Amino acid sequence: MSRQTRTRLLTAGVLLTVFGAGVLLGFAADSTLTATPAGAVETQPVAENEEGEAEERRRVPMYEQVGPDSAQSVMIAALVKEHRARMDALNREFQENYDPRYRVIVEETREAIKEVFTEEQATQYQELVEESDRRRAAEQNGGSDDR
Numbered sequence: 001m002s003r004q005t006r007t008r009l010l011t012a013g014v015l016l017t018v019f020g021a022g023v024l025l026g027f028a029a030d031s032t033l034t035a036t037p038a039g040a041v042e043t044q045p046v047a048e049n050e051e052g053e054a055e056e057r058r059r060v061p062m063y064e065q066v067g068p069d070s071a072q073s074v075m076i077a078a079l080v081k082e083h084r085a086r087m088d089a090l091n092r093e094f095q096e097n098y099d100p101r102y103r104v105i106v107e108e109t110r111e112a113i114k115e116v117f118t119e120e121q122a123t124q125y126q127e128l129v130e131e132s133d134r135r136r137a138a139e140q141n142g143g144s145d146d147r
Contacts, residue, residue, distance in 0.1 A: 063076055110129055114122040 068076060114125055117125055
């Protein structure tokens with residue numbers, strides 16, 4: 001194996017390790033497993049509509065905040081579409097190759113955390129975890145909720 005190949009493999013391994021650690025750290029900090037798109041900011045806080053239901057506001061990408069003209073917007077849309085397709089492919093690859101191992105680590109971490117708690121706290125923690133999992137599943141299924 002050439003030195004260049006070893007260097008590339010080592011670099012890929014380090015990047016994957018850093019990425020995995022970041023994902024786990026993010027999960028530990030915010031167990032929702034949802035991410036804010038890079039470069040997005042919330043335009044307004046959540047408000048209520050006329051029926052009193054919560055209404056979420058759209059996040060505005062940074063490139064839109066700069067005020068591109070129509071020609072720039074068309075070019076940016078094409079770039080975003082191309083790169084989104086690449087990211088989608090990478091996400092599918094990640095899901096296929098690493099999600100099962102990731103899920104095992106998440107479950108092992110949850111179980112270890114429950115062992116620290118009293119029985120009552122562990123029960124409450126489990127209920128919170130299950131609610132979070134239900135919300136995440138509903139979001140992934142287009143917002144439908146089984147309740």
